[in-house]
Amino acid sequence: MNKEKRLEILTRLRDNNPHPTTELNFASPFELLAAVLLSAQATDVSVNKATDKLFPVANTPEAIYALGVEKLKDYIKTIGLFNSKAENLIKTCKILIEQHGGQVPENREALEALPGVGRKTANVVLNTAFGWPTIAVDTHIFRVSNRTKFAMGKNVDLVEQKLLKVVPKEFKVDVHHWLILHGRYTCVARKPRCGSCIIEDLCEFNEKTSD
Known part of the structure; x- marks a missing residue:
């Protein structure tokens, strides 16, 4: 995919959603870290249901x-x-208390x-809590990047490296969420x-559907 197409894709995604953020509920960097840690192989909806009960009771390390x-x-x-x-979150809280105040x-x-x-969780926290231009590549981003041919790679690390290379600075903070x-x-797994x-007209996927 050429530079012009990528720029138009990013512009359309930005115009459609100027201020994107995670769908996990959080009100502090620690709440975000806890929620992301809990979200591995789980939906944001299921995590929110749990943290909506947990955080009013306990939302600090x-x-x-x-x-x-x-x-x-x-x-x-x-x-x-x-x-x-649960084991990991308790251990994480202990380290945060003892080593990071x-x-x-x-x-x-x-x-x-x-x-x-891991790297993906760290990227989410650095991006969403602190505004770093990091890109956490999950299954959705990996699929969209490869299917559209926006940033192709055989694994999540290669896709992350490609995205960091081809996404202009002005879009880097938000591209993860878009x-x-x-x-x-929209670009769901099965169909x-x-x-x-x-962005259908810009996407280079060869087997487009009418849905």
Whole structure:
């Protein structure tokens, strides 16, 4: 895909949604970190249902650590992999308390050192909580980038590298959210809804649908 097409795609996505953000409910960097940690292999809807009950009771590292693993599990048991996620979140809270004064560090290396936090989660936190121009490539972004031929790569790391290279600076902070939302609601996995897509004429997918 050429530079002109990419620019037009990004412009249309921006015009359609000038101020995109995550669909996870959060009111602080720690709430975002906790929600993203819980969202692995789970829907944002299911995570929000759990955190809407958890956060009014405990929404700081100190408060969640005080709950303990078993009580935390009661709040998040409707989420997939809740046992390991509870263990990781408690361990993360302990590290935040002991090493970072109870604050979420604005530092990639420190974030990736937290249990259950990988590069993708760190990218989401740095982008959404702190405004960094990072791009967290999940299954939606990986699919949209390859299917449209916007930024092709054989794995998520290669797609991230390509996106960072081809997306102009003015779009970098928001492109993560635009592509996720596009993949979640329009360029869906089984049968993309090409007929209702605002970038259909620019997309280089060869098997477009009429939906």
